[in-house]
Amino acid sequence: MDGFLDALLLDAGYNARLVAIGAGLLGLSAGAAGTFLFLRKRALVSDAVAHSTLPGIALAFIAMVALGGDGRWLPGLLIGSALSAWAGLLAVQAMTRRTRLSEDAAIGAVLSVFFGLGVVLLTVIQTMSAGRQAGLESFLLGSTAGMLYADAVTIAVGGALSVLAIWILRRPMTLVTFDAEYAAARGVNVPRVDLMIMGLVMAITVIGLKIVGLILIVAMLIIPPVTARFWTDRSGRVIWIAALVGGVSAYTGAALSAAAPALPTGPIIVLISAFLFALSLFFAPARGVAAALIARRRFQRRVHRRQGLLALARDEIIHDGLTLRVLQDEGLIRPDGVATEAGRAQAAKVARDEHRWAVAREVHQDSGLTGRYDGLTPIEEVFTPDEIEEFDRRIGGPVGVA
Amino acid sequence: MGAEFVQFSLTPMLIGVFAAVACALPGNFLILRRQALIGDAISHVVLPGIVVAFLLTGTVAAIPMMLGAGVAAVVAVALIEAIRRLGGIEPGAAMGVTFTTLFAGGVLLLEQSDTSGVHLDVEHALMGNLESLIWFQADGWASLVDPVALAALPPELGRMATVCGLVLLATILFWRWLVMSTFDEGFAQAMGLPVSAIGLGLVTLAAISAVAAFDAVGSIIVIAMFICPPAAARLMTERLGVQVAWSVAFAVVSAVLGYVLAGYGPLWLGASNAVSAAGMIATVSGVILGLACLFAPHRARIGAGRSPDAV
Structure with missing residues (x-):
């Protein structure tokens, strides 16, 4: 040595x-x-x-x-x-x-x-x-x-x-x-x-x-x-x-x-670089396997979170295990599956944004903007506040049923 | 061409022929599928396989060696695929990473372990020792019907002949499947053929030939025979069946002519020592391919020579 x-x-x-x-x-x-x-x-x-x-x-x-x-x-x-x-x-x-x-x-x-x-x-x-x-x-x-x-x-x-x-x-x-x-x-x-x-x-x-x-x-x-x-x-x-x-x-x-x-x-040099390769394959932050797995898991949780909130907003029962876990981890539902105060607020926001998107698709024919709808991108990132205000105006407030 | 020929040249020549044919047959399909370098990769990773098998068993017996080499080939193919998929790396580079690493590991293991008592070294692995596979017991053509002499044939001959027969049989049995999945994978899949299993089977077949041939003749011949005879045959014809026949003919000619040139050529030139038969067989196959590239009837790609950007 x-x-x-x-x-x-x-x-x-x-x-x-x-x-x-x-x-x-x-x-x-x-x-x-x-x-x-x-x-x-x-x-x-x-x-x-x-x-x-x-x-x-x-x-x-x-x-x-x-x-x-x-x-x-x-x-x-x-x-x-x-x-x-x-x-x-x-x-x-x-x-x-x-x-x-x-x-x-x-x-x-x-x-x-x-x-x-x-x-x-x-x-x-x-x-x-x-x-x-x-x-x-x-x-x-x-x-x-x-x-x-x-x-x-x-x-x-x-x-x-x-x-x-x-x-x-x-x-x-x-x-x-x-x-x-x-x-x-x-x-x-x-x-x-x-x-x-x-x-x-x-x-x-x-x-x-x-x-x-x-x-x-x-x-x-x-x-x-x-x-x-x-x-x-x-x-x-x-x-x-x-x-x-x-x-x-x-x-x-x-x-x-x-x-x-x-x-x-020769073989020693090759094995050292192969070791560096294996390390990078698994742990490199940009394209490594570990980074890809983490990114995938994060994405999965975001999808489940949104689906769960939509279900809460519509008063549907959630059966999926992962969805329940994600929502519970964030304190959006209680262990028995009932939405907490924060959960109801988030669910209302998700439902409202969904509605805003629907209006946006009618108003805007520009697919460059509405095409960015994937359910996960917040609407605030795509449209300006005054545009969103316009959507809200079109949606209108609660109307009494005669 | 008498007793001496039977004793010293007949068996190495036959082993060379069987090895060449066993490699050339799957080579035809590998070339058409643009997987020609799989043979290169396999013949490199055979070395770590046999070294590990030797370290585990402590002998240089044929069966554990071939098992080790086969396992190494499968591991290599799996690794190439894993690197390709996990890292999004192009297949050529994934192959380069895998086989150099495994080969380096094999060399280092070999140098570290005590193999002084057995015949196992890197140069042998590369060049083989075709010349040493002689038939001691033979004393003329009559020995071919003499059971005592026949029992003393080098065991490599029987193994290589068996593998060659196996490869031939598999090629004939699965001919239609191989042809369909090679030329039009989508169609083969639509017809309900197990396309990926066929691909894997072909690589396995190539690995079996490579491992068996490696044992007898070293890895140069293996790589040369996977590629040169089928490539030359590809330039001779437009029909696959004819191409396979040509490739077998080229393989046989390379093996026989190469062996003869290596053993007797230097003597004709006045030198006293033979040169490496394995190297000469590879060289002859290269000469055949070179001639095919210059003169074969179907050598040109359609449109070649007109497009300046065909780099």
Whole structure:
């Protein structure tokens, strides 16, 4: 636990510090870039991109060894992975655009075939004399243990650059993801912005390979935006909340795995963000399950309260259990079901407002106003006091029966 | 093509063929229903399933593993649906959240528990070990009628053949229902068909194939076979029956050709070691799909190429 605290407070050695900061920056940009993807409803395209990095990594390794190099030089491997990720992305787009196959089929086909090809190339590398200690498997699930200083710097710089890129491009990307047709009408080049989003996603995938691994990097792009969506309905805020969720979970995960080197980094980061997701799913105030349940219950009670008061006004007997409970809780009826003074007053008001609404519907042909009648909206919120006075005048006072 | 072939290549090749066909059959309907990535999700969550089954039973026996994987698949489908409904999240993202989380949990459990004594690791789960399913007892084609040798067949062969037969039988038996609910769900419902039960049944069938194939060949083949052969077949014809036949043919060709290329291809090129058969089978299926995308008779969507906004 001490080791974990040390790592969390950036005290676990220079390399671990750099890795944690790099992971945090990466998580930040992954969360933000993932939001654009998520709002564009193309979240799983990133899965195809991530899986199609594998053959590029393997080919880059083979090429570097063939040129007499070490083969494990990270920037070289990342360039290779970016090239094959680009090929995978183009394949998905070509298949969706040119053939009748739907995007999900194209995604699945590309990710499985590129990954299969990558596995074939990995077995080729294993038979090469330089390939025995290639350690390319660490790209599958990510590992920060024993990371070289240069690698850590590469990741930290890459993470910072992608944050910067998102900051610069945030306006056109928000516009396109929120309303592509409006953006096109404003003169934004939608396909180019889409391409920029994809380019960002690809860059983040490539930078994240070493930390999270290619199988799980997609989680860093999907889980934070989905989590953020529960907290707000404003697209601008979704982006920053997602960035926060991504940054926090990546930073904590990297720190945690620096303290426990046996654990692969990627799964830890994913599980932390999944925990944040579960928390938000249930407890987020805007769209969480608990908030929805509470809102539903409140609505139900309002409906029952009104129906109960209407019944009181008409001297009808109330049978429904919930209605009786609601009215009794508010002191509108006595336990034996007889209305109290307050209950009779409220019932009279409800009955009178009902009558006012009926008049309002006759007088006003404006359905924009009378259409707001749902039985629960108080009439005072819809009409002005002098209008209501007019309704009351039309209703008139009590008239004697001759 | 003699005794050596029977001993080393026949059984892995047959297992590959059965696995490919078992996955391609339900894949046809999944693709038409735009649920192609269900196969992807299922094959990821199989890992936590088998790890939990291993931790509970302490063995790597086939039955508990398959039960664990099946339970995990059902849990995943339920979770996806729950997240989709409770959170109002689009299905793709709900799927992404679910399968990455479960997979991450599986990997972490696996790394935490002591599995050094058994053959259970992430790479095996992904890539399978098709090459190792050889038939030790065989000494030629004559062994095919030799009961002693037949008894020593790898158990995966029998399991995979059974599952393949089961999937085939289910596809034939429920053909009309599947077709109706896939093409026109409203009509199927009006005809009184249990539409949601059919959908669930299809996913279950896919899960059974995925779990059985995963046991033998790893998850790459599973995903590739769910999608590539049916997708290629979709571009060949306008008729579902013909499409299913094409997909089975493509699956068989991918499995056989992929296995042969992986086992013998490097030798032809002068290398001494075989490459991953599972990866090669997936690659071959991808090549077939690529060719279909370029040359198949029914490849174009109606109106494609004319609308510039078809992104």
